[in-house]
Amino acid sequence: MKNVDDLIDEAAELAGRGLSKGEIADELNVSRETASWLVDRSGAQPAGADDGDDGDGGDRGGPAGPQDIHVDWSTVGRDSTRLTHVGSAMADLLAKEGEAVDLTVGIEKAGTPLATTIARELDTDLAAYAPAKHQWDEGDLDQTGGGFSRNFATIRGRECYVVDDTVTSGTTLTETVEAVKAEGGQPRACVVIVDKQGLDEVDGVPVYSLINVVGVGRD
Numbered sequence: 001m002k003n004v005d006d007l008i009d010e011a012a013e014l015a016g017r018g019l020s021k022g023e024i025a026d027e028l029n030v031s032r033e034t035a036s037w038l039v040d041r042s043g044a045q046p047a048g049a050d051d052g053d054d055g056d057g058g059d060r061g062g063p064a065g066p067q068d069i070h071v072d073w074s075t076v077g078r079d080s081t082r083l084t085h086v087g088s089a090m091a092d093l094l095a096k097e098g099e100a101v102d103l104t105v106g107i108e109k110a111g112t113p114l115a116t117t118i119a120r121e122l123d124t125d126l127a128a129y130a131p132a133k134h135q136w137d138e139g140d141l142d143q144t145g146g147g148f149s150r151n152f153a154t155i156r157g158r159e160c161y162v163v164d165d166t167v168t169s170g171t172t173l174t175e176t177v178e179a180v181k182a183e184g185g186q187p188r189a190c191v192v193i194v195d196k197q198g199l200d201e202v203d204g205v206p207v208y209s210l211i212n213v214v215g216v217g218r219d
Contacts, residue, residue, distance in 0.1 A: 087117025
């Protein structure tokens, strides 16, 4: 079972490979704030980071991390049969959303293989969206935006589903829905494996999940 020190080590390894904090958040299925905290605790320098010392790098006994839940679904992701079964379950959640839907949009990275299995199950075309968080390091997402891959289907004039693995804050899902609409498409529903926020909808589009995570604590 992983603990916080394991996540700090993984964050350091990913930063050492040149990933930004946004990409590290994506790889570890944690929020951007949590990814930043993990990297800071490790003392590593992610891609694009300032070389200046923040004064607490590498101190694993430093301030407590943000409230978050790490989701590890690698036992599914590393096996094509399991991935297909999970994709089929996700497709089942979408099956009643309308016959006019002919496109499935996967949010890179982890959402794309899931979208592939869903597209096959529902007999739709496939598109891929790279969110702005892949370029994020110090928190200013307004300066850079995401984009759709030209290697997959186009969006304009089509009804579609949006697929990701995990909802942490809902920012990426909202960004993707807005990007689909800006591109001339019509998102009909979103689906994820795990929803940490308990979202019913984003920007008027319903959100379905196989698992909802509910935090329980005392005031």
